[in-house]
Amino acid sequence: MASVNPISGEPHGEGPADLSSPAAMRAYILERLTGDTGEPDAVLDAAHGLSEALAAAFRTSFENRFGVAAEIEPGDCLIARLAHARPSDAGATMLVASVAQSTEHAVLALDAEALGLLVALLFGADPTKPAVPLTREPTAIELDVAGLLFETLADALDAAGAAFRLARPLGLPLCGTPMAREALRDGPAVRLVFQFGSGGSVALFLPQRLVLKRPDAQGGAEADWGSRIEEELMRSSVTLEATMPLGRLTLGAVAEFAPGVVVPIDALGPSSAKISARGKALFSCEFGRLGDNYTLRVNEPFSDAQDFLETLVAPPAASPFPFA
Numbered sequence: 001m002a003s004v005n006p007i008s009g010e011p012h013g014e015g016p017a018d019l020s021s022p023a024a025m026r027a028y029i030l031e032r033l034t035g036d037t038g039e040p041d042a043v044l045d046a047a048h049g050l051s052e053a054l055a056a057a058f059r060t061s062f063e064n065r066f067g068v069a070a071e072i073e074p075g076d077c078l079i080a081r082l083a084h085a086r087p088s089d090a091g092a093t094m095l096v097a098s099v100a101q102s103t104e105h106a107v108l109a110l111d112a113e114a115l116g117l118l119v120a121l122l123f124g125a126d127p128t129k130p131a132v133p134l135t136r137e138p139t140a141i142e143l144d145v146a147g148l149l150f151e152t153l154a155d156a157l158d159a160a161g162a163a164f165r166l167a168r169p170l171g172l173p174l175c176g177t178p179m180a181r182e183a184l185r186d187g188p189a190v191r192l193v194f195q196f197g198s199g200g201s202v203a204l205f206l207p208q209r210l211v212l213k214r215p216d217a218q219g220g221a222e223a224d225w226g227s228r229i230e231e232e233l234m235r236s237s238v239t240l241e242a243t244m245p246l247g248r249l250t251l252g253a254v255a256e257f258a259p260g261v262v263v264p265i266d267a268l269g270p271s272s273a274k275i276s277a278r279g280k281a282l283f284s285c286e287f288g289r290l291g292d293n294y295t296l297r298v299n300e301p302f303s304d305a306q307d308f309l310e311t312l313v314a315p316p317a318a319s320p321f322p323f324a
Contacts, residue, residue: 040079046211047077047190050162054204055194057156065152066118068127071197083186085109085205086179091116091134093146093175096182097154098167099210105185106166107205108150110173114200118145131199137176146173153194153202163213238277242296244287245272274302281307 055074063069082105087094091112098105117131119142138146150173154166174182190211192204246265257263273285273296284303285296 043079043190043208043211044077047192047206050160050211051077051192051194053160054153054156054162054192057159058153058194061152061156061159065148065155066121068121070121070127073195073197075193075195075201076191077193078191079208080189080191080205081186082107082189082205082207083184085184085189085191085203086182087111089133090136090176091138092179093138093143093173094179094182095147095150095170095173096184097150097170100165100167102164102210104164104207104210106207106210107184108153109203109205110146110149111200111202114149114196114202115142115146117196117198117200118149127198129198131196133200143173143175149202153204157204164210240282241276242285243274243276 051074055072059070059072062072085094085107087109089112093110093115095108096105097108111133112135113131113133115138116133117127120129120131121127122145134142147170150170154168154170158165188208189205190208192206193201194203195201246263273287274281275283275285275296275298281302281304283298284300284306285298288295288297
């Protein structure tokens with residue numbers, strides 16, 4: 001029998017609901033192997049670093065808000081999906097939080113055992129005693145307690161120096177039917193779990209892009225625009241175009257072009273070429289041949305100034321142009 005995620009209730013390794021086509025299956029398998037960025041190790045390293053910093057801030061924030069010290073330790077850091085963040089047990093709660101100044105969102109999930117512990121602590125229970133999990137849907141008061149815990153975790157996220165913030169107010173925790181009906185935007189995520197010493201846990205599901213973001217130079221949550229799009233920009237595809245100069249012509253010679261005219265290549269033409277992408281020259285190259293293939297050898301980055309100087313010292317155009 002497959003093991004089950006105690007927070008999401010989903011079997012480990014379960015994919016999206018629609019895997020009927022080979023393309024969808026292939027895309028899902030590749031994502032689970034490589035993550036959203038193609039570098040799962042980098043995602044998990046960033047997640048572990050955030051989890052350690054967040055756990056320390058979480059303990060302090062918890063003691064300040066609940067008035068009692070609790071043993072809180074970082075648990076698993078796993079690659080997951082946002083759609084799998086919904087808890088399955090009856091006494092669990094969930095909150096979908098927007099990320100400040102971003103279209104992303106995070107999901108906070110509290111299991112039934114941890115909620116039972118929090119309610120007991122607020123009524124003066126011994127924090128070292130084992131928690132008694134809820135076996136029913138939480139009441140309005142218990143949902144308020146869950147909301148306090150989610151606020152505490154959000155405060156800890158701010159104190160930990162993360163490169164993003166959860167938008168305030170957080171909203172209301174969900175349970176039961178409203179939680180089941182809540183639409184979760186799917187996408188590659190990481191799951192950070194924090195275990196309470198007396199039992200139970202709270203999980204934070206974050207999009208992988210948020211985990212990989214780094215704070216700006218001032219340590220704030222807002223990084224510059226370049227750092228936000230750097231990874232997406234570097235992974236985008238562009239079409240390369242190679243341009244080889246044929247020679248110099250007068251405008252009158254060009255005006256005499258007609259179907260069937262053969263234009264000879266200048267003797268110096270094949271020695272140089274330019275590689276461009278989206279209308280922007282990138283490199284100056286040397287044109288050549290390797291076996292049956294024509295090739296370009298990159299010599300240096302293209303320089304507008306150098307190109308202008310070469311144009312100035314180029315020999316005058318021959319006129320009239322000798323058509324063959």
